[in-house]
Amino acid sequence: MTIRESKAIPDGAAKLSYKGKDYDLPAYAGTEGPNVLDIRKLYSDADVFTYDPGFTSTGSCESQITFIDGDKGVLLYRGYPIDQLAAHSNFVEVCYLLLYGALPSKTEMEAFDRTVTLHTMVHEQLATFYRGFRRDAHPMAVMCGVVGALSAFYHDSTDINDPRQREIASHRLIAKIPTIAAMAYKYHVGQPFVYPLNHLGYTENFMRMCFAVPAEEYKINPVLAKALDTIFILHADHEQNASTSTVRLAGSSGANPFACIAAGIACLWGPAHGGANEAALKMLEEIGTVDRIPEFVARAKDKNDPFRLMGFGHRVYKNYDPRAKAMEIQCHAVLDELGMKDEPLLKVAMELEHIALHDDYFIEKKLYPNIDFYSGITLRALGFPTSMFTALFALARTVGWIAQWKEMLEDPHQKIGRPRQLYTGAKTRDYVPLTRR
Numbered sequence: 001m002t003i004r005e006s007k008a009i010p011d012g013a014a015k016l017s018y019k020g021k022d023y024d025l026p027a028y029a030g031t032e033g034p035n036v037l038d039i040r041k042l043y044s045d046a047d048v049f050t051y052d053p054g055f056t057s058t059g060s061c062e063s064q065i066t067f068i069d070g071d072k073g074v075l076l077y078r079g080y081p082i083d084q085l086a087a088h089s090n091f092v093e094v095c096y097l098l099l100y101g102a103l104p105s106k107t108e109m110e111a112f113d114r115t116v117t118l119h120t121m122v123h124e125q126l127a128t129f130y131r132g133f134r135r136d137a138h139p140m141a142v143m144c145g146v147v148g149a150l151s152a153f154y155h156d157s158t159d160i161n162d163p164r165q166r167e168i169a170s171h172r173l174i175a176k177i178p179t180i181a182a183m184a185y186k187y188h189v190g191q192p193f194v195y196p197l198n199h200l201g202y203t204e205n206f207m208r209m210c211f212a213v214p215a216e217e218y219k220i221n222p223v224l225a226k227a228l229d230t231i232f233i234l235h236a237d238h239e240q241n242a243s244t245s246t247v248r249l250a251g252s253s254g255a256n257p258f259a260c261i262a263a264g265i266a267c268l269w270g271p272a273h274g275g276a277n278e279a280a281l282k283m284l285e286e287i288g289t290v291d292r293i294p295e296f297v298a299r300a301k302d303k304n305d306p307f308r309l310m311g312f313g314h315r316v317y318k319n320y321d322p323r324a325k326a327m328e329i330q331c332h333a334v335l336d337e338l339g340m341k342d343e344p345l346l347k348v349a350m351e352l353e354h355i356a357l358h359d360d361y362f363i364e365k366k367l368y369p370n371i372d373f374y375s376g377i378t379l380r381a382l383g384f385p386t387s388m389f390t391a392l393f394a395l396a397r398t399v400g401w402i403a404q405w406k407e408m409l410e411d412p413h414q415k416i417g418r419p420r421q422l423y424t425g426a427k428t429r430d431y432v433p434l435t436r437r
């Protein structure tokens with residue numbers, strides 16, 4: 001049942017009294033989660049805005065893709081719990097699920113996998129875009145630029161009102177983002193680009209495009225490839241987070257889908273969002289040893305110190321981020337496979353988690369490790385430099401972004417996003433010529 005079809009909840013409406021007048025705000029119930037109060041007519045009826053910077057209490061849209069219960073630590077992709085998908089599915093299957101809303105049959109899966117495989121190469125001209133960057137450019141800066149540049153290449157699939165062209169653009173983005181991310185890495189380390197190989201799986205192909213060198217055969221480690229594939233599943237979508245909201249807002253104007261995804265990459269880069277995996281590893285390296293943890297925990301609690309424990313806290317999860325638990329499992333699997341069980345940073349991370357989870361400040365503020373806490377250690381062990389961590393997050397989140405973009409364009413209620421404001425600036429005043437100032 002969706003708001004598109006559902007009726008207001010009988011006697012669920014809220015009554016708002018404002019300046020001596022009463023207003024009914026219809027309430028709607030979804031299949032999971034809190035009800036919503038419909039305030040769409042509030043401004044025209046009562047000449048008043050609601051005020052919610054950061055959107056802590058605002059539903060920006062209706063969606064059927066992902067659901068989070070922050071208190072119970074639940075994350076569902078199209079109704080399937082993330083821990084089950086992490087244990088039994090693979091990233092390409094999850095891409096199909098997020099895009100189309102159901103698990104694929106064998107035939108559907110084979111067709112989708114083949115379609116994605118046949119779109120993994122990028123236009124050869126795109127390679128020249130990389131050469132304009134300095135070698136030490138941050139991979140996220142390169143990803144922003146190159147994904148945005150894709151909008152200059154595919155004029156045959158940008159009529160966003162044509163469902164088939166929306167689907168082709170979705171397939172192209174899911175297929176090409178690993179190639180683009182791998183090229184960003186290769187350019188960063190000064191090695192030649194590696195082309196995709198169609199007989200390899202999605203994540204194996206990505207690892208080979210990152211780590212293969214012309215001088216020798218690249219041997220895929222199936223344990224590591226599986227771990228990275230699972231990490232991609234964990235990062236694939238997450239309701240209306242900052243970068244997804246950015247993609248939706250950009251898409252609401254009818255912008256080119258590739259440009260919308262570039263906007264999402266830009267937003268994800270921030271250390272409060274996807275950039276936290278890079279920041280969390282740097283924090284663990286700065287802490288260095290277990291005996292220095294109390295000093296950093298004290299700083300995180302100090303109101304006068306802007307320092308925060310990176311990889312901790314979440315706007316929605318006020319209990320354990322279920323992805324953090326699954327991420328920790330992958331972290332141990334990778335370190336075990338690589339014989340790195342004694343990785344010092346893992347000891348620091350586990351001790352920091354233990355201390356924080358028993359500290360009144362973190363308990364009271366409901367701050368738990370989030371997905372970014374263990375991902376950095378794992379990705380570094382897989383061979384990626386810290387600067388690539390958020391690019392890997394962007395690679396995985398591209399399917400979530402494009403599924404949400406597609407859903408928004410198919411929503412009959414969708415219109416261009418245009419929030420209002422509480423204006424506290426200068427009142428109207430007359431211009432004063434320079435000679436009189």
Ligand code: SDX
Nearest residue numbers: 238241272273274276300308309310311312313314315365
């Ligand atoms: C992601 O939205 C998503 O779904 C995002 C994401 C996704 O998959 O798309 O899950 C991915 O971005 C995960 C979050 C990664 N970011 C970090 O790990 C950075 C560190 N965390 C924080 O900056 C913070 O917790 C946020 C940004 C994640 C959430 O911020 P909120 O919800 O706006 O909470 P807040 O900043 O209002 O903090 C509430 C209180 C504050 O104290 P008071 O002002 O109430 O006294 O908790 C404190 C904060 O100071 N606090 C922290 C803290 N996070 C919040 N104190 C110390 N360390 C922290 N990490």
